[in-house]
Amino acid sequence: MLASAPDGILLVDKPQGISSHRVVSIARRRLGLKKIGHAGTLDPMATGLLILGAGPSTRLLTHLVGLGKTYTATIRLGVSTDSDDADGTPTAAVGVRDADVSADAVERAVAAQRGTIDQVPSTVSAIKVDGRRAYDLARKGEEVVLRARTVTVSRFEVTGREEHTVTVDGTDVTVVDLDVVVDCSSGTYVRALARDVGAALGTGAHLTALRRTAVGPFAVTDAVDIEDDSVDVTAALARPADVARRLFPVVTLDAAEAKDLTDGKRVAAEHPDSEAPVAAVAREDDRLVGLVSVHRGRLRVITNFPAPTPASAARGTEARP
CATH class of the missing domain: 2.30.130.10 (PUA domain)
Known part of the structure; x- marks a missing residue:
């Protein structure tokens, strides 16, 4: 009997520092397939759940893309970057000394981002503008104007905070790091949530960490390390x-x-x-x-x-x- 080609859905825990497309490339090699689909990507800085599809199961991916997402993240108040995350270049470092960043003030800023909101995506994003990716335009110094889109943030909760000092361009700056958890609809930019919280507090802000922990009913705790050669990737495929x-x-x-x-x-x-x-x-x-x-x-x-x-x-x- 001929062996069947790999067919199923693969949950991958993407490590930090590599692109989602590299994860797909590794999965292609390890499964021995020409093509593998995915249900949405993560930025290189981010870690967590990527959902890949092999064989006929790629037809399920359309129904996975629009599922809600859960993230944990760290928002740094006091420093802004051009990408709204730690991979970008600092654009302002006002710190938090002259701003009200009390627990009540932070809660008001966070609460304003809950529910159904109109969110302007981060400039350095994969959204296409006249057929070109926004991040390509931004990196070439071209002006990027993105339209607001309606998204739903059903949970945005601060779970921890720490005040400390960082050095930005040779200057010491006092910042506050907020650990948060976010449940949101597909298409929501957690980077943009951080940016808008920082704007509301008058401190600026960016993400220093982002991890996707769930997509709909699928959790990162069930995902595999695609770079671990001891993992049987074929056996890890979830049956259609x-x-x-x-x-x-x-x-x-x-x-x-x-x-x-x-x-x-x-x-x-x-x-x-x-x-x-x-x-x-x-x-x-x-x-x-x-x-x-x-x-x-x-x-x-x-x-x-x-x-x-x-x-x-x-x-x-x-x-x-």
Whole structure:
């Protein structure tokens, strides 16, 4: 029997200092695949959960991109940078001596960023402006004007603080570091939250640390270290049906019904959850067949998931990291 090509969702704990694209490149090499998809990237400074897809499971990534995110971060009050994080160049270092950074003042500034807000993304971001990335324009000295976008910050909580002194361009500056946890909608920039809190307090601010701890129901505690050669990356792939089960209600069909559905025929089935617009279909052997809508007791295919392909058909020249 021919071995099947890798197929599944891989949770990776991205280390600091490498790009998300390098993580993808390493995963391609280790899985022996030409292509791997991802459900959103992290900045090189950031660590934490990246979700990658291999084989037909890449079709699930569309449904993962828009899930809510959870982050832990450290905001430094008193110093601003051009990227709103520690990878940028300091643009102001006023410190906190002449500002009210009491617990009450900080809470007011943080509270203003909770709920549904209009947020202007950080200038050094991957958003495209006239077809070009904002960070490319900014690094070339071109003016970048980004439109505000509506995002939801359901939790923004200060969990710790420390006042100390740092040296910026040869000058000692008193700063306050705030440890925070953030639950937010997809598209929210935690860097921009830090920037806007600093602006409200009159101190300026930037992120010194950022870690993504969860994407929807998926947690970084279940992720692997992609750089650890002792980790069996193929074995770490989450099965498509198991992933779909965490995202959608599931309809189970027998082999004949599953074949009818993949052949384009409409199959009768009870809706597992009338409130859910999408359901997953699995065979009795627990292989994911597709994502469907259910209308008047019949399944309508949204996305098919083909049977696993032989490994030889998916492998190409190994991509070097």
